[in-house]
Amino acid sequence: MLEKRTPIPVSEAIDKCIKYAKQKEIIEMNYLESLNYVLAEDIIATYDIPMFNKSPYDGFAIRSEASAGASGDNRVAFNVVDHIGAGSVSEKSLKNNEAVRIMTGAEIPAGADAIVMLEQTVTTDEGFTLRKPFTSGENISFQGEECKKGDTILKRGTLINAGVIAVLATFSYATVKVYQKPSVAIIATGSELVDIDEELSPGKIRNSNGPMIMGLCKEMNIEVLNYHVKADDYETLFNAVRNVYQNHDIVITTGGVSVGDFDYMPQIYKDLTADVLFNKIAMRPGSVTTVAVKENKFLFGLSGNPSACYTGFELYARPVLRTMMGERDVYPTFVKAILSEDFTKANPFTRFIRADLDYRTMTVKPSGFNKSNAVIAIATSNSMIILPGGTRGFVAGDTVDVLVNRLSPSDGVPW
């Protein structure tokens, strides 16, 4: 008899996955290698930034009181007594109308309390004249104005981007504590599949899911082992999954999770005595996506249909990967946008549509042919429209939720 599956809501399925996901161990690594890892320690300011009062301009350091009363008719003259660039410190202590010629980034000399830009001066034999009074502190970048020593700058759980690398460099974190990345194995299943270097014969198709999942993991800087495709043969598949899961944190299979005569994954989870978290989700595509856990390892049974496979990865595998690699916020990013096309089909389950989101106008439309078996829309889309289950008849102008996953460049800028 056919097994009866009970669909659960998408949010419940995501929460179940996250609940079982455990952070990987903490390792220390060279900060330059840490891009796309996640901070396993708070980053604390080891100095005030700026570290010293400095000039934000190429110009002259003066005592502001010496500029009192300056105007176009009463230019005030200064004598230049020293000349420094960034990295040098003046030994001079300014008196009266003395000035130091100073370049951007150099420390403000003793006695000086304002900076005059080069463009605001007229050169003389002894130095320069200026035509306006300066106030104390004018044009000075003050020590500690960005942050103070001891401030918490970044929290544990932050994904390391290039800005974080800049912060690590600023505060001398030559090594940084991060979470290890999970290791992932991919097994594409299906007797119809042939890899890219094998001959296509009648009834066969190319394996696109395996390479796609590999790409999705690599985008997150996660190492993946892509196994050869496996035929729909129970013994072969069972042995492959059993062997592979012992060496990886996550095994992602594609295909063979539905109710077909050659869909062996449900039986394999049973025979491995893995805990099946769910095997039916109230979503389309990807309703048969199955997730099982065994000894803290995840088995993702993604659907064989490419768009369903992709959707299953984005909704369930990605938050688990993010949790394992230590990220604090792991749910997908979503925004509201306005449909620019009708979508009148009924949505018995929550529907995910590969879509083009225009970030400037926040309008969105399906990205071409969009059935569960579509592959091209995965490449052309930058987002997914989400239509709640039990609805129908969406029309242009309706506001919808949109899951955002790629930013696309635009064809020009208005500023």
Ligand SMILES: Nc1nc2c(c(=O)[nH]1)N[C@H]1C(S)=C(S)[C@@H](COP(=O)(O)OP(=O)(O)OC[C@H]3O[C@@H](n4cnc5c(N)ncnc54)[C@H](O)[C@@H]3O)O[C@H]1N2
């Ligand atoms: N009687 C029912 N039949 C089906 C149901 C159902 O509820 N009752 N669900 C349908 C839905 S929805 C989906 S989605 C698929 C899921 O099927 P499986 O996950 O078991 O996947 P397969 O049967 O192995 O393959 C489905 C489809 O995808 C192609 N495929 C598989 N692997 C790849 C790959 N690596 N690269 C590219 N394409 C792949 C495969 O050739 C099939 O065409 O079940 C429906 N049926």
Ligand code: MOO
């Ligand atoms: O639910 Mo199937 O997964 O439509 O594509």
Ligand SMILES: [Mg+2]
């Ligand atoms: Mg099937």
